Amino acid sequence: MRAKANIHVLSLLAILILIATINSHGQTLAHKKNIPLSGHYLYVAVPGIRDYMGYGGHGLLVFDMDNGHQFIKRIKTQGFHPDDKPSNVKGLAVSIPLNSIYISSIESLQRIDLTTGKIIWEKAIDGGADRMSVSPDGKTMYLPSFENKIWNVVDCKTGDIIKKIPGFVRSHNTLYGLSGNYVYLDDLASPWLKIADTKTHTIVGKVGPFGNFIRPFTINGNETRVYVTVDSLLGFEVGDLKTGKKLARIVVEGWDKGPVRRHGNPSHGIGLTPDEKELWVCDGFNMRLHIFSANEPYQQLTTIPLQDMPGWITFSLNGKYAYPSSGEVIDVKKRKVLLTLKDEFNNSVGSEKMIEVDFRNGKVIRAGDQFGIGRIKP
Numbered sequence: 001m002r003a004k005a006n007i008h009v010l011s012l013l014a015i016l017i018l019i020a021t022i023n024s025h026g027q028t029l030a031h032k033k034n035i036p037l038s039g040h041y042l043y044v045a046v047p048g049i050r051d052y053m054g055y056g057g058h059g060l061l062v063f064d065m066d067n068g069h070q071f072i073k074r075i076k077t078q079g080f081h082p083d084d085k086p087s088n089v090k091g092l093a094v095s096i097p098l099n100s101i102y103i104s105s106i107e108s109l110q111r112i113d114l115t116t117g118k119i120i121w122e123k124a125i126d127g128g129a130d131r132m133s134v135s136p137d138g139k140t141m142y143l144p145s146f147e148n149k150i151w152n153v154v155d156c157k158t159g160d161i162i163k164k165i166p167g168f169v170r171s172h173n174t175l176y177g178l179s180g181n182y183v184y185l186d187d188l189a190s191p192w193l194k195i196a197d198t199k200t201h202t203i204v205g206k207v208g209p210f211g212n213f214i215r216p217f218t219i220n221g222n223e224t225r226v227y228v229t230v231d232s233l234l235g236f237e238v239g240d241l242k243t244g245k246k247l248a249r250i251v252v253e254g255w256d257k258g259p260v261r262r263h264g265n266p267s268h269g270i271g272l273t274p275d276e277k278e279l280w281v282c283d284g285f286n287m288r289l290h291i292f293s294a295n296e297p298y299q300q301l302t303t304i305p306l307q308d309m310p311g312w313i314t315f316s317l318n319g320k321y322a323y324p325s326s327g328e329v330i331d332v333k334k335r336k337v338l339l340t341l342k343d344e345f346n347n348s349v350g351s352e353k354m355i356e357v358d359f360r361n362g363k364v365i366r367a368g369d370q371f372g373i374g375r376i377k378p
Helices: 002-032
Strands: 039-046 059-064 070-075 089-095 100-105 108-113 119-124 140-144 151-155 161-165 171-176 182-187 193-197 202-207 214-219 225-230 235-240 246-251 270-272 278-283 288-293 300-305 313-315 321-324 328-331 336-340 354-360 363-367
Touching: 039 089, 089 354, 140 171, 140 182, 171 214, 182 214, 214 270, 225 270, 225 278, 235 278, 270 313, 278 313
Parallel strands: none
Antiparallel strands: 039 059, 039 354, 059 070, 089 100, 100 108, 108 119, 140 151, 151 161, 171 182, 182 193, 193 202, 214 225, 225 235, 235 246, 270 278, 278 288, 288 300, 313 321, 321 328, 328 336, 354 363
């Protein structure tokens, strides 16, 4: 009788283990059977730290945000240097109505169908391509040349260039406002942030001058404030998008400003939480994120250590997770590192180009932004 009882116990344990395995891996197994995606997913383009292959290889990696950020799949991408080596990914953006994700590299722009994972087209861009931004209606893209003299206005469906906007020295980061009325343009060789009108595709304003050349920046939802990192500053500056004036300069206290391995400036990366309560600022030398209140007097709240030098920061749409380019997934409320992103080979993944994409039955219903922008509209 005891032997039979033991057999029953072992059988029950086996069933429970099987159920647990299905529950913990069901999503992954389902996706392997090509069941359409439904839920929240993090898309990470690599190589997204220069052209270094040691941060996840080459491709578009997909992680399930609803199930512990499990690795789901790797989508094959294009984007190569002339010597046939994977090129630096420079930007990542989504068009919801076109069900497409776009990857810019130094040499080209490619459009990928988000349902099938197939490349629709790839186009070489004269003068190269940098970090772009897509309009809220998904029709138009502002694509900077690669640290060059123009911004290209691009048709998201065809990839055709609608207009070229001149007047820059080193065109770089691009951010569409939530209203869709304005695009904010960062010239690496200027202390001024330029503002373009999306109806005329002309420059209609500027903000600054800031304390040095502008690096990564972010804005609030109603497009009244811009928060910029600038060369040589461990910290950030604040500008008024309506008056064009610089309002504040905030220095990170208690941490030395030392040499960094990439980007050349101490704080390369800044993000505003979606609820617009906090600013998270990258610190390359000390390998940390410094957290500030997002309103005057911009109180320095705390710091979070990271496994590698951060060069970018963005957030999930619900504000629950923070994603620095060093590969951690951070609980925003608890200020706690939950895990680090791993690919299918259990290698660490890091990228300065990642974005949330939400699906229902294989179709995109919502998408985040590679910038950590505020999402409170007027």
